Amino acid sequence: MKEMYRKRILVTGGAGFLGSHLCERLVALGHDVLCADNFYTGTKDNIAHLLDCQNFEVMRHDITFPLYVEVDQIYNLACPASPVHYQLDPVQTTKTSVHGAINMLGLAKRVKARIFQASSSEVYGDARVHPQREDYWGHVNPIGPRSCYDEGKRCAETLFVDYRRQHGLSIKIARIFNTYGPRMHPDDGRVVSNFFMQALRGEPITVYGNGSQTRSFCYVDDMIDAFVRLMESADEVTGPINLGNPFEVSMLDIARQISELVGSNSEIAFRPLPTDDPWHRQPDVALARDLLDWKPRIGLAEGLLRTADYFRRARRQISDLQSA
Ligand code: NAD
Numbered sequence: 141m142k143e144m145y146r147k148r149i150l151v152t153g154g155a156g157f158l159g160s161h162l163c164e165r166l167v168a169l170g171h172d173v174l175c176a177d178n179f180y181t182g183t184k185d186n187i188a189h190l191l192d193c194q195n196f197e198v199m200r201h202d203i204t205f206p207l208y209v210e211v212d213q214i215y216n217l218a219c220p221a222s223p224v225h226y227q228l229d230p231v232q233t234t235k236t237s238v239h240g241a242i243n244m245l246g247l248a249k250r251v252k253a254r255i256f257q258a259s260s261s262e263v264y265g266d267a268r269v270h271p272q273r274e275d276y277w278g279h280v281n282p283i284g285p286r287s288c289y290d291e292g293k294r295c296a297e298t299l300f301v302d303y304r305r306q307h308g309l310s311i312k313i314a315r316i317f318n319t320y321g322p323r324m325h326p327d328d329g330r331v332v333s334n335f336f337m338q339a340l341r342g343e344p345i346t347v348y349g350n351g352s353q354t355r356s357f358c359y360v361d362d363m364i365d366a367f368v369r370l371m372e373s374a375d376e377v378t379g380p381i382n383l384g385n386p387f388e389v390s391m392l393d394i395a396r397q398i399s400e401l402v403g404s405n406s407e408i409a410f411r412p413l414p415t416d417d418p419w420h421r422q423p424d425v426a427l428a429r430d431l432l433d434w435k436p437r438i439g440l441a442e443g444l445l446r447t448a449d450y451f452r453r454a455r456r457q458i459s460d461l462q463s464a
Pocket residue numbers: 152153154155156157158159176177178179180181182183201202203204216217218219220221222236240258259260261315316317318319320325
């Protein structure tokens with residue numbers, strides 16, 4: 141890569157599921173990548189394969205504290221994404237979204253870096269509009285168990301647009317819908333990891349509620365393509381912009397698909413539906429198609445097939461550790 145194209149890029153949350161794939165992509169593109177992570181839900185394993193690359197660096201850092209580095213771009217991904225994890229320490233979750241955003245925006249302002257925010261479909265809450273378009277304001281409970289995450293992400297969006305209006309920052313806000321793939325934490329608590337691990341162990345597959353609630357799942361490689369396209373888009377493309385795969389599926393359907401894929405004879409066990417669990421979720425991705433010339437390419441069957449190998453390995457590693 142010519143020096144003029146090589147950028148110094150900070151990825152917060154770079155040791156997590158999406159962050160590690162993003163670091164890998166940016167390193168492969170030849171950029172100088174600095175991963176900052178407090179390893180709350182991320183792991184060193186996720187980035188171990190990058191440590192020998194001379195254009196990759198990692199630092200243990202919690203973004204609720206200020207950070208002084210010199211970079212050209214910032215991808216702000218730090219924040220636990222699984223409801224189980226973000227509800228363990230809800231105050232820290234809000235701090236990460238809000239104080240973390242302030243610190244990263246302050247950094248971007250000082251060094252004149254372009255900054256990307258990993259926002260979420262959760263800003264729409266239990267949506268009353270379907271599919272969700274970017275101009276829908278959402279239906280979010282401000283005081284429920286999911287609020288630390290949902291309201292944290294909403295406040296971060298507010299901070300991003302105000303730093304642009306007030307200080308002229310170059311911002312990119314991605315509203316990410318459910319994404320899955322290799323390197324999801326096996327104990328993540330999210331539906332894809334739970335169902336794979338349960339199916340592989342022959343344990344009951346825990347479907348919450350009656351399983352008719354829906355989500356739309358995007359394979360990780362497609363999502364990382366969209367991140368880089370959004371970051372490299374024209375300055376006036378600020379978002380918020382939906383990123384996800386519009387193919388919608390019920391939890392009961394995905395339980396059956398995963399079970400079949402791994403050849404499991406697990407039974408389905410119905411469990412209570414968590415409070416404020418959104419009923420339906422499907423992105424309208426017309427804006428991403430028009431502005432980024434992007435659409436997801438990997439269908440659910442193909443994506444689950446690629447993910448199955450990863451969970452098989454993860455399960456073997458866990459069993460080896462347990463028997464050692
Ligand atoms: P993840 O939990 O695997 O990764 C989050 C990373 O952030 C972890 O490495 C964690 O250790 C780190 N982190 C958490 N708090 C931190 C802090 N205070 N300081 C520094 N690092 C911190 O989750 P993910 O699925 O990779 O999600 C990445 C981002 O994308 C998150 O912001 C999440 O909200 C957003 N997102 C993800 C999805 C999805 O389906 N995966 C959907 C919507 C939004």
